[in-house]
Amino acid sequence: MKTYKDIGELYKDKFAGYAPTPPEQVWNNVQKHYKKHNFVKTKYMLGAIGIVACAIIGFCLLYTLRPNTEKASTNKVFVQNTKPQLTEKQTTEENQPIATNMANNNNNISHSNINKQKAINQQHRNDCKENAPSQTFALPNTPQQENNQHVLMEKETPHPTNTDMAENTENKTNTDSPHITFSKDTSIVEGEQVYLFVKNAHNILWSTGEKTSTILVAPTYNETYAATFTQANDEDTTIYIQVNIENQTHIFIPSAFTPNGDGLNDEFKVSASETLTTFFISIVSAQTKQIVFQSNDININWDGTLKGTPQPEGRYLYSIQYQDKLGKIHQKQGDFLLIRTY
Amino acid sequence: MSNDEQIISGCINGEEKYRYMLYKQYSPILYGTALRYTNTEDDAQDVLQEAFILIFDNIKQYNGKGKLVAWMNKIVINQALKLYQKQIKNTLVDYEEYENTLIDNSVAEYDWLSYQLLLDLIHQLPTGYQMVFNLCEIEGYSYEEVAKMLNCSLGTCRSQLFKAKKKLKQKIVELQKQKEIL
Numbered sequence: 001m002k003t004y005k006d007i008g009e010l011y012k013d014k015f016a017g018y019a020p021t022p023p024e025q026v027w028n029n030v031q032k033h034y035k036k037h038n039f040v041k042t043k044y045m046l047g048a049i050g051i052v053a054c055a056i057i058g059f060c061l062l063y064t065l066r067p068n069t070e071k072a073s074t075n076k077v078f079v080q081n082t083k084p085q086l087t088e089k090q091t092t093e094e095n096q097p098i099a100t101n102m103a104n105n106n107n108n109i110s111h112s113n114i115n116k117q118k119a120i121n122q123q124h125r126n127d128c129k130e131n132a133p134s135q136t137f138a139l140p141n142t143p144q145q146e147n148n149q150h151v152l153m154e155k156e157t158p159h160p161t162n163t164d165m166a167e168n169t170e171n172k173t174n175t176d177s178p179h180i181t182f183s184k185d186t187s188i189v190e191g192e193q194v195y196l197f198v199k200n201a202h203n204i205l206w207s208t209g210e211k212t213s214t215i216l217v218a219p220t221y222n223e224t225y226a227a228t229f230t231q232a233n234d235e236d237t238t239i240y241i242q243v244n245i246e247n248q249t250h251i252f253i254p255s256a257f258t259p260n261g262d263g264l265n266d267e268f269k270v271s272a273s274e275t276l277t278t279f280f281i282s283i284v285s286a287q288t289k290q291i292v293f294q295s296n297d298i299n300i301n302w303d304g305t306l307k308g309t310p311q312p313e314g315r316y317l318y319s320i321q322y323q324d325k326l327g328k329i330h331q332k333q334g335d336f337l338l339i340r341t342y
Numbered sequence: 343m344s345n346d347e348q349i350i351s352g353c354i355n356g357e358e359k360y361r362y363m364l365y366k367q368y369s370p371i372l373y374g375t376a377l378r379y380t381n382t383e384d385d386a387q388d389v390l391q392e393a394f395i396l397i398f399d400n401i402k403q404y405n406g407k408g409k410l411v412a413w414m415n416k417i418v419i420n421q422a423l424k425l426y427q428k429q430i431k432n433t434l435v436d437y438e439e440y441e442n443t444l445i446d447n448s449v450a451e452y453d454w455l456s457y458q459l460l461l462d463l464i465h466q467l468p469t470g471y472q473m474v475f476n477l478c479e480i481e482g483y484s485y486e487e488v489a490k491m492l493n494c495s496l497g498t499c500r501s502q503l504f505k506a507k508k509k510l511k512q513k514i515v516e517l518q519k520q521k522e523i524l
Contacts, residue, residue: 008479019370
């Protein structure tokens with residue numbers, strides 16, 4: 001066995017005579033390029049005409065269909081509303097799903113709705129560009145469900161004076177003054193920051209000394225933040241927001257495995273330091289681009305076969321998507337080697 | 343008129359027969375180059391295809407100095423560098439004074455070192471390292487030339503080459519260890 005002084009020399013030697021035949025397709029494409037060349041101009045013309053035609057048809061369709069969908073959604077959303085004409089303008093395409101959900105909540109509060117509500121809150125947080133979920137204040141006896149509902153109302157309607165909307169969702173509340181909302185207790189990973197807020201309150205004083213309605217905090221251990229503020233009835237109140245620190249989730253992905261049945265690295269095993277809420281892995285062969293393995297269970301590992309057929313040695317690509325305990329979605333991509341030894 | 347000259351003049355005249363002759367003769371070696379400079383076979387084929395179109399379109403500019411295959415090889419390399427421009431830029435940002443040059447980069451030619459595996463190993467390098475390693479070590483360009491081609495400093499070029507070699511060697515040693523265990 002020859003030993004090379006430098007790995008570069010080994011590569012140079014090995015690849016000096018390396019001349020694999022490219023697939024026929026390459027030549028076919030080159031040939032096509034030259035055959036096409038003559039037709040290119042006419043083709044571009046046709047293409048341009050096609051695109052313009054599509055655009056015109058698209059616009060026509062859009063304009064004819066649009067009013068219909070808007071009407072339909074309005075009917076759905078305000079099915080219980082006694083004065084539908086007042087709120088019609090407010091229903092834009094954007095808040096359609098949220099509004100639909102509110103109507104559902106009025107009908108019955110079931111378990112499935114809680115999940116939906118969570119989803120909405122999530123969406124909502126994104127809308128508001130704030131990390132912390134919110135709670136509603138000044139409704140001590142109302143269940144959480146309705147609280148959430150109310151927050152949504154406030155956020156979605158830029159003019160809270162529209163009492164019709166408020167009456168429709170919550171009859172018992174006093175709609176004269178805007179409701180005070182503040183961040184829910186939340187969890188973050190150490191090193192992250194989170195916004196905490198109190199909305200629609202006066203004379204806010206945070207335990208951090210800040211006086212703004214929104215503060216940015218980055219605690220290194222579990223911490224409770226207090227905010228004192230004045231309510232509409234001139235009473236001072238203090239609320240507490242707990243921020244918990246969760247462990248960062250680490251994912252271990254091996255760089256190679258050897259499926260030979262000796263009990264050592266026989267499977268491509270991905271592991272996580274914390275429990276994951278969701279997990280999905282997809283493995284693709286780098287050579288053939290064929291999907292060789294997919295799983296949504298971190299405990300089910302790839303054994304190097306596809307439908308029982310052992311796959312060849314070489315490079316494979318993985319794509320992993322997971323959601324950690326905090327509900328954050330992560331994505332990882334990379335490659336690893338399948339090595340065959342017998 | 344030598345064979346090459348005849349083919350070249352045929353290509354200049356746009357005759358498909360000669361184009362095919364040129365392709366037939368040189369595509370394997372150029373495909374080998376393309377595979378080294380790209381990360382997937384698909385990319386290599388794309389690069390090769392684009393390179394051949396450039397070769398046929400610009401063959402007039404080949405002045406007869408140097409080997410025809412070297413001229414074409416450079417077109418393939420440029421095409422690949424163009425395709426991976428972004429990745430190269432991203433992986434070549436750090437400049438470091440190059441480490442110990444006396445580092446041991448020796449490696450044995452194990453019988454399991456197949457073309458495919460060697461290719462896979464360079465594909466796993468960050469794109470910038472991969473290009474520097476290919477250009478300096480296999481193509482034999484000088485640091486100055488490579489630095490110019492990749493638009494980076496001499497120091498970056500040198501340090502990336504050492505890092506690339508170190509990584510490659512590490513991988514081979516690792517794999518050999520695994521083989522021994524198994």
